Amino acid sequence: MDLDWHSVRADYTVFADDAVLALNKPSGISVTGERHDTDLVELAQAAGTQLYPVHRIDKVTSGLVLLATDLAAHGPLTRQFNNQTARKTYLAIVADADLPDRGEIDLPLSVGRKNRVRIAAPREAIKREGDRWFVDEADLLPAKNYPSRTDFTTVARRGEHALLALRPVTGRRHQIRVQLAWIGHPILGDPLFDRTAALPRTHLHSWKLGLDANWLTPPVLDLEATPGPDFWTPLTTDPDEAAALLEAAKTGG
Template sequence: MTTWADMRAARTLYEDDGALVLDKPVGWSVMGERHDTDIVRIAADDGEKLWPAHRIDKVTSGVVLFAKQLEAHGDLTRQFTKRTVEKSYLAVTGTVGLPAEGRIELPLSVGRKNRVRIAAPREAITSVDGLWSVPEDAVDTSKDVYPSTTTFTKVEECDGRTLLEVHPVTGRRHQIRVHLAWIGHALVGDPLFEKNPTSRTGLHAHRLVFDAPDGQRRTVTAEPDDEFRALLRDAASGT
């Protein structure tokens, strides 16, 4: 079992008096799950209190920012609310054919079983010059609707899969995963859209730029590990 001391030693990307940035392993939750792969819990069990400034999904690896002091937490979370934080993800889809650059402007809502979905029928989605959107009159306003924007740049295509650099302009729950799936380019190994996936999910929080409690603008990067890189390599080798 991984201890908090092990996690800190191996996964710390940046630290100052008020903030801690970790490279979260895939399969770990940021908080809210009462078991030994919950980062906030194992830290607390070892005597360290952390406040997440944001979250990434359990199936996603990479950069996560925590406040070490409650006084720092408010400022860090406000940066996400005001969208002054720059976020960059790496994503591997199980498809090809995406343009070199794209912008997905599809509103989100929550459907049955608390599942995040596009707040419009799939057939209403249009794609024009790399922009995916839906007409305003197609949006289902019977539930709360959350305007959501994701942009991407294509990095590489390899034997039926595509590596993207993705920027969630807004930060909705499951945004990248749902946006890509609903335009027909779901992530490899995503349990939201693939029953019994045989690989990890192809999403990695690669880079975060934020104003640290010490007053400096910081850029923190977590390079993807071999398991993530294998999503493309294995496709190329046919394994």
């Protein structure tokens, strides 16, 4: 993807002030730290702008990413992610078989071979009771594991697919992607887990973000990034129906 920082900032800015910049990142662009790609931080730096990522979203994920432009704002914002007080909501389109209207995925993560994130237990040890997925402590693998929980609401169903609004209580790397795949509902187009179709993008979107921001009045940063038309294609190509689905997510998610 041929990128120009001034075009990226003009096309994708959701919010900007003297302390932060929030972008509605397209799928396919890295935030930072990708060895073989030009990422947003590198792109901005080449244009004379220093960015300090407050958090990261995967290259394949679209949507909100918050970057500090004032180093003094970076620490207080990052700590809210570390302390799990940041309020995050994602949208995802998944394979739907028997998803409940609301659910809780309480499955710890670990890191396996080649630095791949996985559930910290054998797949067959995953249990479901009602609307909750979990593993017993006795079934955890003998390696370091990280408690990880995601709550979700099923917003809409269209044939074999469903639109979910997801709230990651924790914020582990690849958390939503791994947990959904291991309970049998992979995100459509996910190159790690969806083997059923070669879709042009992964249908995971960082939708809403809420943080305390003491330099603002009131001292709250509430951000929202609308998904682009390409996000909705497994469900609809009708812009009006996509808008109705987004409104349903706001009401129920």
